[in-house]
Amino acid sequence: MAPRLLLVVAAAAASPQAYEIGKLPAMGYNTWNDVRCDGVDAKSIMDLAHGLVKSNFSEKGYAFLNVDDCWQAQLLGAGDELVPDAAKFPDGLQVVVDGIHALGLRFGLYADRGFYTCAFRAGSRHQEEVHAKQFHDWQIDYLKYDSCWAPNLRRQGALEDYARMRDALAQHAPGVHYSLCGWSSWYAPLVSNQAGYHSWRIGADCDEFANIYEAARTMEGLAHYAGPGKGYNDPDMLVGTSTGAVTLTPRQSRTQFDLWCVLAAPLLLGTNPARMNNWDLETYGAEDVIRVNQDPLGRQGVPVHSTCPQHNPKDNWWCSPWSMPRDVFEVWTGLLRALAAILLTSAAVLRGTGRSRLAFMTFLLAIGSVGYIRVLHDHRPRIAACQQVWAKPLADGDMALLFVNWAPDDIAVACDAECLARAGLAARPLYVRDVREKANRAPLVDGASVLVQRLDGGGGSVLFRVGW
Ligand code: GLA
Numbered sequence: 001m002a003p004r005l006l007l008v009v010a011a012a013a014a015s016p017q018a019y020e021i022g023k024l025p026a027m028g029y030n031t032w033n034d035v036r037c038d039g040v041d042a043k044s045i046m047d048l049a050h051g052l053v054k055s056n057f058s059e060k061g062y063a064f065l066n067v068d069d070c071w072q073a074q075l076l077g078a079g080d081e082l083v084p085d086a087a088k089f090p091d092g093l094q095v096v097v098d099g100i101h102a103l104g105l106r107f108g109l110y111a112d113r114g115f116y117t118c119a120f121r122a123g124s125r126h127q128e129e130v131h132a133k134q135f136h137d138w139q140i141d142y143l144k145y146d147s148c149w150a151p152n153l154r155r156q157g158a159l160e161d162y163a164r165m166r167d168a169l170a171q172h173a174p175g176v177h178y179s180l181c182g183w184s185s186w187y188a189p190l191v192s193n194q195a196g197y198h199s200w201r202i203g204a205d206c207d208e209f210a211n212i213y214e215a216a217r218t219m220e221g222l223a224h225y226a227g228p229g230k231g232y233n234d235p236d237m238l239v240g241t242s243t244g245a246v247t248l249t250p251r252q253s254r255t256q257f258d259l260w261c262v263l264a265a266p267l268l269l270g271t272n273p274a275r276m277n278n279w280d281l282e283t284y285g286a287e288d289v290i291r292v293n294q295d296p297l298g299r300q301g302v303p304v305h306s307t308c309p310q311h312n313p314k315d316n317w318w319c320s321p322w323s324m325p326r327d328v329f330e331v332w333t334g335l336l337r338a339l340a341a342i343l344l345t346s347a348a349v350l351r352g353t354g355r356s357r358l359a360f361m362t363f364l365l366a367i368g369s370v371g372y373i374r375v376l377h378d379h380r381p382r383i384a385a386c387q388q389v390w391a392k393p394l395a396d397g398d399m400a401l402l403f404v405n406w407a408p409d410d411i412a413v414a415c416d417a418e419c420l421a422r423a424g425l426a427a428r429p430l431y432v433r434d435v436r437e438k439a440n441r442a443p444l445v446d447g448a449s450v451l452v453q454r455l456d457g458g459g460g461s462v463l464f465r466v467g468w
Contacts, residue, residue, distance in 0.1 A: 001267065001363070015121035019063075021177050022198030023228045028064025028108065029057075029238050033270025036245040036327075037119055041088035042096050049100045055281075058105055061290060062144050064177075064407030065100050066108030072121040075306065080127045081134055097138050108142030108177070109135065112163040114150030118318065123149060132168035135176060138174035142177040143169065148318050158182055158189060166196040178375075179234065180265075183316035183323055185218050188233055192225035194243045199266055204316050204323035206236035207246040209459060210381035212256050213406055216388075217311040219263050219300070226264050230307050230337060231302065235263065240280045242273030246326065252459040254283045255404060258436075261293035262301035262392045262402045276455045288435050289463060292392065292400045298458065301392030303399065303413055304422040308386035308406070322380035329380070332378040333373050340369040387455070391423035395468065398467035399423050405455035415451045420444075420466075427468040435463040 009230040029052055031040055047202045049065050052058045071093070072084040075283060084093045112123040117136075124131045124145075136142060146164055152158050162180055169176050180187060180200040191197040203215045222233045238257060239248045243380060248256065260267060263383035267290070271280055316323035324332070343366035350359035387405035392400040401423060404415045420426070431450060444451060455460050 012259045021175060024296070024298055025181070025232045025264050026064055026177060026199065026268070026296070027061045027290075028052075028066055028106070028142075028268055029062060029109070029273065030064075030066040030068050030144075030268040030270065033134050033237050033239055034244045034272055037370070040067060040070045041085075042091065044050045044361055045096055046099055047274070048101050048272060049105055049273060052105060053103050055273040055276070056270070057273045057284070059101075060285060060287060062273075063104075064106045064108045064268070064285075066110070066142055066268060068110045068144065069112075069117050069146070070121060071110070071117040074118070074121055076122045076127065080118060080130050080319070082122060082124070082131055083455075085121075090384040091336065094139055096465055097140065101139065106141035107139070108144065108145065108179075109138075109140045110144045110167075110193055112146040112148055112150070113158075113165065114146075114148050114151075116147060118148035119147045125161070126164075128164045128168040129172060132165065132172040135169070136173035140173070140176060140199040142179065144181055146181040147183065153317055155186060155190070162191070162197075170196055174371045181234075183318070183434055185222060185233075186315065186410070189223040191229040191231065195233075197231050197420035199232045200421060201234045201236060203235060203313070204381070205325045206239060206256070207326040208381075209248055209256075210383050211236070211254045212248075212259075214314075214381045216263070216404075217308065218258055218313040220303055220311070222312070223300040223302045226298065227231065228296075228298040231262060232266060232298075235260065235265050235313040237253070237266075238270050238284070240269070240276065240283075242277040242280045243275045244271050246270070249458065250283075251456055251461075253280070255461040257283050258289060258463045259384045259390065259404065261289050262390045262400055264293060264295075264300040264392070272412040283418075288434060288438070288465075292394065292463070292465075295392070295394045295400075297393060297395045299393050301402065303388045303392040303421040304391045305389040305413075306386065307399065308388060309384050313467070321376045322381055324376070329376065333376055336373050336376075337368045340366045341368065342374070385409075387411060389413065389415045389419055389423075392393050393424065394465075396467070398423055398465050400459060401451070401464040401466055402462045403453045403455060403460075403464075405457060406459065407457055409457040410454065410460070412452055414453075417448050417450065420449075423466075425468075426468055431467055433465045435465050 077083045097107045114123045116123045153295040177198045186200045187200040241253045253368045348358045388404045389404040429443040429445045
């Protein structure tokens with residue numbers, strides 16, 4: 001394996017110079033999972049940029065600093081242009097973009113194809129050219145283009161909206177990584193391999209582990225659409241354990257990262273690099289794991305063994321019960337519960353004053369609210385108690401194999417001879433390396449050999465690199 005390792009190191013060292021837009025999955029940081037709207041201001045963004053550099057994450061490839069929703073004012077300016085929120089960016093956006101470029105980072109921005117963004121800031125609908133010119137003036141490098149408050153929910157209309165911004169970027173702001181955020185897997189066949197599209201969201205926001213399961217299951221059928229020149233399926237951003245508006249357990253967070261690497265997914269950190277605990281530093285800093293994600297073949301992994309039930313990707317839209325972000329769900333069900341309580345009390349009062357017909361109507365409304373809360377709960381994403389082995393071919397002929405236990409209890413997961421053969425690993429002996437532990441296992445020597453690993457429940461996983 002020694003000569004191969006040398007080649008890998010040389011390729012990794014050469015990658016910053018060889019940057020080609022969208023050629024490999026994007027890597028960086030995005031504000032949304034970390035600070036939501038509250039930490040989106042000039043000072044915090046510059047602090048984040050310094051944190052990315054000082055922590056050495058930028059050197060490891062995390063080059064994009066992407067500012068998500070809430071950087072804009074609520075209304076467009078007099079010339080229909082996007083206006084940075086004056087309280088958050090008192091000196092405008094340019095100074096921030098320049099500061100980030102001066103640190104050797106790339107700058108990403110968020111906009112929306114509807115009338116408003118998801119957090120009610122001004123959208124870009126029918127102002128695509130004006131906004132693309134602004135993006136060019138600011139010299140942004142990445143655009144995440146969301147789908148809230150867009151009248152076009154159907155595929156054709158959504159694609160027309162996305163194409164308008166793609167054309168505007170091509171004409172006025174060439175060289176911008178264009179990242180679609182339409183929350184649905186049907187984008188993949190329609191935009192993969194099309195000029196100007198570099199990545200596309202395939203499902204709902206990943207703000208709890210069940211969404212990560214959903215995203216992984218949805219990715220199973222989309223491997224064919226990912227690759228250099230085609231673009232990449234985007235199962236959403238990373239969720240850490242340290243700081244952040246959303247967090248996962250350490251085990252789940254690491255499994256998400258290793259899985260995202262095998263899935264050739266964009267790696268956008270959701271935790272402030274300057275305040276990461278050791279666990280997150282190790283999770284996101286492991287260069288051998290990052291290398292799996294950034295492998296030059298750009299192949300997306302597929303399951304070669306699965307005990308999971310059949311899965312049908314859901315067609316998501318903003319605020320559908322199964323794609324509603326966790327925080328929106330909490331607020332919404334809280335309001336509905338309060339409404340139900342008010343309605344029930346009012347029904348009792350009305351009944352006491354003899355207005356029984358009105359009391360009955362009010363009672364029915366209360367029951368309706370409770371029923372709707374039930375529907376929302378019933379449609380939340382759920383994890384099936386199953387196990388999978390994912391395989392991603394690598395440029396040096398090795399195979400990355402990720403074992404995942406989605407079930408709540410510990411269990412041994414096996415990749416038997418058939419599973420290995422499905423991964424293209426028919427030759428023997430097979431050399432097995434635990435990538436995170438940096439430890440070699442005993443080689444598999446005969447055709448019937450099995451690779452077995454005991455995994456913790458609740459999202460345990462292990463990543464192997466297997467070759468001959
Ligand atoms: C949607 C997107 C998220 C994030 C928020 C911002 O929910 O899917 O990734 O950008 O909007 O409001």
